Amino acid sequence: MKITHLGHSGFIVETASARIAIDPFLTDNPLATMKAADVKCDFLILTHGHEDHSSDAEEIAKANDATLIANHEIAAYFAARGVAKTHGMNPGGGFEFPFGRVKMTVAHHSSSINAGPDMLYMGVACGVVVEAEGLRVYHAGDTALFSDMKLIARGGIDLALLPIGDNFTMGPDDALDALEFLKPRVTVPAHYNTWPPIAQDAEKFAGDAAASGHEVKILAPGESFELV
Numbered sequence: 001m002k003i004t005h006l007g008h009s010g011f012i013v014e015t016a017s018a019r020i021a022i023d024p025f026l027t028d029n030p031l032a033t034m035k036a037a038d039v040k041c042d043f044l045i046l047t048h049g050h051e052d053h054s055s056d057a058e059e060i061a062k063a064n065d066a067t068l069i070a071n072h073e074i075a076a077y078f079a080a081r082g083v084a085k086t087h088g089m090n091p092g093g094g095f096e097f098p099f100g101r102v103k104m105t106v107a108h109h110s111s112s113i114n115a116g117p118d119m120l121y122m123g124v125a126c127g128v129v130v131e132a133e134g135l136r137v138y139h140a141g142d143t144a145l146f147s148d149m150k151l152i153a154r155g156g157i158d159l160a161l162l163p164i165g166d167n168f169t170m171g172p173d174d175a176l177d178a179l180e181f182l183k184p185r186v187t188v189p190a191h192y193n194t195w196p197p198i199a200q201d202a203e204k205f206a207g208d209a210a211a212s213g214h215e216v217k218i219l220a221p222g223e224s225f226e227l228v
Contacts, residue, residue: 001135001228003159006039007032007221008052009190011139011161015132018042018099022128022139022161023053024060031194033222036060043097045130046070047141048111049077049122052194058083069102073123077113091126100132105152107143109169127152135227137161138182142191145174149181159227160184163191164205165198172205179214186227187216 002014008031010024021041026032028051036056044066046054054074058081061068067085068078075088089095094103109125127141129152138152139161160182163169169191170178179187187209192200206216217225 001133001137001226002224003137003188003219003227004224005188005190005219005221006034008194009047009139009142009161009163010053011188011190012039012041013130013132013137015099018097018132020045020099020130021060021066022130023047023141024056025052025054026056028052028055029194029221031221037063040064041066043099044068045102045128045139046074047107047128047139048109048125049074049113049120050111050142051113053142054113061085067097069097071104071111071123071126073121074111074113077120077122089126091124094129100130103129103131105129105138106146106148107141108146109142109144129157135159137227138184140170140178142169145170145178147181149178153182153184157182157184158186160187161190162187164189164200164202165192165194166200167197169198172200172208175205176208176212176214179209179212183214185215187214188219189216 004012013020072088075086105127107125111125
C-alpha cells in the first residue's frame with residue numbers, strides 16, 4: 001500500500017486495485033505541491049465538510065468519475081451538485097467497497113460547508129478506518145482526543161493519520177495520548193503548519209513519540225512511503 005501526503009490532512013491511499021483520496025485540499029493550500037487537477041483517484045473520502053477538507057472534492061470527483069464517500073449530509077450535498085457517484089454513511093457504519101472495507105468512526109469536531117451567512121450544517125464530523133490488503137489505516141479527521149480511540153484500535157492499526165496542529169484539533173500532547181490508545185505501527189502527523197494558528201514542530205512530536213515507543217514518519221506535501 002502506497003501512502004502519499006497531499007498536504008494538510010489530505011492523503012492518497014493506493015492499493016493494488018484502487019486509488020483512494022482522503023480529504024484532499026489543494027487549491028487554497030499554501031503548502032500544496034500539486035493541483036486538484038493532478039489528483040487521480042477512484043474513490044474520494046471526506047471526513048467532514050470544512051473547506052480545508054472538502055473544497056476540491058467536487059472537481060476531483062467529477063474529473064475522475066470517482067465515488068465520493070462521506071456522511072449522509074455531505075454525500076447528498078455533492079450529489080445535488082452533480083457528483084454522479086456518492087455513498088453516504090455515518091459513524092459506526094461500515095461498507096464493503098471493491099478495494100476493501102470503509103468504516104466511519106466518531107470524531108469530536110464541527111462540520112459545515114461555506115463560511116458566513118450561507119453556512120450549511122453538514123452532519124457530524126467523522127474519522128475513517130480503511131481496511132485493504134490486510135492493512136488497517138485510520139484517518140482521524142479533525143478531532144479532539146477521546147478515550148474511545150481504544151475501541152477503534154481493536155483489530156490493530158497499521159497506520160494512523162493524526163492531527164497535531166492544536167487550536168482546532170488535538171495538539172501534540174493530546175496526540176501522544178492518542179498513540180497510547182491506538183498503538184499504531186506507524187503514525188503520520190497531519191493538520192499542522194498550513195497557517196500560523198496551527199504551527200507545530202513535527203520533529204519534536206516524532207521525538208517525543210519515539211521516546212514512548214511509537215514510530216512517527218513525517219511526510220512533507222508530495223512525499224510518499226510504502227506501508228507493508
